Amino acid sequence: xxxxxxxxxxxxxxxxxxxxxxxxxxxxxxxxxxxxxxxxxxxxxxxxxxxxxxxxxxxxxxxxxxxxxxxxxxxxxxxxxxxxxxxxxxxxxxxxxxxxxxxxxxxxxxxxxxxxxxxxxxxxxxxxxxxxxxxxxxxxxxxxxxxxxxxxxxxxxxxxxxxxxxxxxxxxxxxxxxxxxx
Numbered sequence: 001x002x003x004x005x006x007x008x009x010x011x012x013x014x015x016x017x018x019x020x021x022x023x024x025x026x027x028x029x030x031x032x033x034x035x036x037x038x039x040x041x042x043x044x045x046x047x048x049x050x051x052x053x054x055x056x057x058x059x060x061x062x063x064x065x066x067x068x069x070x071x072x073x074x075x076x077x078x079x080x081x082x083x084x085x086x087x088x089x090x091x092x093x094x095x096x097x098x099x100x101x102x103x104x105x106x107x108x109x110x111x112x113x114x115x116x117x118x119x120x121x122x123x124x125x126x127x128x129x130x131x132x133x134x135x136x137x138x139x140x141x142x143x144x145x146x147x148x149x150x151x152x153x154x155x156x157x158x159x160x161x162x163x164x165x166x167x168x169x170x171x172x173x174x175x176x177x178x179x180x181x182x
Contacts, residue, residue: 024087031087032083034100035080036079038104041107041111042073053066064113067109069110071106072110075103075106075110078103081099082103093163098163107152108156114145115141122134
């Protein structure tokens with residue numbers, strides 16, 4: 001498709017890029033901030049689950065440890081990929097949001113499986129002597145995890161909706177009407 005320059009000699013694409021420079025910078029900063037925070041959380045989970053896989057007395061559910069370790073490692077790698085992205089204009093519609101969705105999803109899986117592994121280890125360790133403390137301990141440990149998921153889950157839903165939902169590019173509009181009439 002041929003782009004016709006306007007009276008200032010700018011094509012529509014050049015004009016769009018110029019008019020949205022600050023929006024691009026804000027989106028880049030937001031992506032980097034979220035990816036940085038989630039990288040730290042994921043790295044902490046990797047560290048804990050690696051240590052837990054080898055140090056829990058009496059053993060626990062190794063499958064949960066493995067799933068948490070693999071999913072948190074995956075999330076860290078994805079978030080590092082976001083941090084090192086080139087942040088080109090073409091990356092924003094699908095590439096970066098998809099990476100963020102995968103990173104957040106794997107981070108949520110790792111947090112959930114970490115809590116299952118923690119609960120399993122707690123039940124094993126407090127089995128007979130302090131059985132009354134198991135439920136309150138699991139509940140108390142779940143509060144910060146649940147709050148993190150509660151705060152970040154809305155971001156994940158928003159990214160999914162704006163990337164793959166109807167969003168600003170309504171499919172009905174594309175089928176029924178042309179944007180530019182010549």
